[in-house]
Amino acid sequence: MADDLLADLLDEVSAPVRVGVTGRPGAGRGTVRRALRGAGAAVVDRGEPAEIDVYVFCETFTREDIAALSAARRPIVAVLNKADLTCLRGDGPMVIAAQRCRELQRRAGVPTRPLAALLAVAASPGGLDRSIVEALGNVTVEPARLMPAVCRRLLAELDLFGIAVASTAVSGGADPVALAALLRTVSGVEAVLDEIERASAPIRYRRLVGTLAGMAEHAVGPRGARVAEFLASDAVVLARMAAAEKVVGRSDGCTDHLRRAIHWQRYASGPVAALHRACGTDISRGALRLWVRAGGCPESIP
């Protein structure tokens, strides 16, 4: 019974967070949507309800971008798209775009990451077909033997920086799988996904807490005893603790559970938002359970 409940709970909580893509017109929202979908994010279509937003812009923030970011009601991640065209000199476009993103993040106070959505789309399953890979092999051959149509396709699907990276890799002997992995790394989509994951921690925590609260309604009467038992079990308390730790962004891994419990209890009673207060309490409670499990003996205060 408890295992079934736990499995349901896990399913519900671990369901992917719905990502909506908004942003500046012409900045490549469609491509970013495809790129994130290809990379495994649960991207919703336009107009569908989302839980987290990805705001797409290019080059730098305009006034409209800043206004949209500061008016966001949901967790939001800003994505500097077309990062592969930032600057084709020096350290390369992605490094320069990453630097620019750090500055922009300081300015807007919103997590900002660079992305070459075109490369991420190419790296997604089915993004690169055999003919493209062959054509990439021919790019570095002197003189290049490429049909104009193939040339256009390469430009449309990889653009200049993508062609440079991919053709170098292919001429170095990379197979399609390795090429896709390389493009995925270069595109910066991993960092965007990490950022989305980080921003969705509060959503997951709220989901867990909401579901548990829903279950608590059934924990009354003779048949509710087992539900109540389940809700008070170590598994649930530790699951809450894990979700809360992701929200506060700290998993200190401290083995002195009692000290940890005291620390988080103090944190919860400090000047923090309601969400963080709840998280602090949950971590503290989880740490106490771990302490008892490790042999701690609670004493009643006289």
Place this chain on the structure above:
Amino acid sequence: MSDEWETILVIGPACSGATSVAGLLRARFGEYRVVEQLGPGEHPAAVVFVVSAAAPMVESDARLLDAAAAHTDAVVVAVSKIDVHRRWRQVLEANRARYARLAWVGVAADPHVGQVKVELLVEQLRALLTRQARLPRKPLRSKESQLRTRTALALATRSQVQQSRVQISGQVRAVCIALRTDLRNEAAEVTRCEVDEFCSRVRRRVVNAAAELDATLTDRLTRLADGVELTTPSLPPLESYLPRFCPPRLENRLTVLLSAGFGLGAALTLGRLFAEFAPSWTPAVIGGALAGGIALTVWVIRSRRLLAERAALDRWVTEVTAGLRAAIDERALTRLLEAESALAAVAAAGEFPDLPRFTNPTRRDRT
């Protein structure tokens, strides 16, 4: 030609590449000053607005373009970074749909791939500047900017009028205070036979001061109107603001009565005192005491009357200068109001006092 024709403004939103474009234009337009920012009151001969080809323009870019192009028709919009953004033509078309009247060109001023491409921009800009040099200058472009300029003019007129109001009232106050102090000093030294003369002198000086202030006001209004003819409103005459001098008659009568009593008392006291000391001289003592009493009475009456008249004159001078101030203030306010409404009417009609002279709008509707 003045300086304002010799500037080319190169401007654009952040990261648009305006600096690179300005650098290239500086090398190609040696005869012009290519700037990225205008000085106060400076108007460019032409504006090059630079937008990136990364994405179509947004509202804030459009606002910047409107502001930059507010004072000139010679605007070229350069879509930059066409070396890396392959879809720059679509971006350009999307932008052009919004500003179809402007000249649009693609540029690569600091290319990462391929050659510098600014020749088309240089060509367009040269053509525009040549055309601009031939045409008489059109100061204002759109209805919106005309409206803005009109509003600015109306505001400027208003602020000038208000400044004049403050300055004139300050001047009136200073003149009136000086006049009052002067006249009060004179009133304190006036003798009985000079009272009438003093009164006419006060009147003369007040009329002179009023005429002087009126002249200052007219001068200021003429400068303010700068070509617009202003009517002088009819106002009540200055005399109606100035009180007449009334000698203190009742007080004088009372003074006579009291002084006579005082003289009689003094004569009786002295007569009895001297009669005690020299009884044989009694008739002479009576005559002397009477004469002394009468002399004392006359002196007291004269002194008291002079002091009373000086006090009355002092009060009258204060009232007269206050009347003068009220009269001039009213006159100044009325005339400034007239001037303001006349200037506002001119500004609203779209004519500008700082441009070549124009005719006064008909003002027959005023009665």
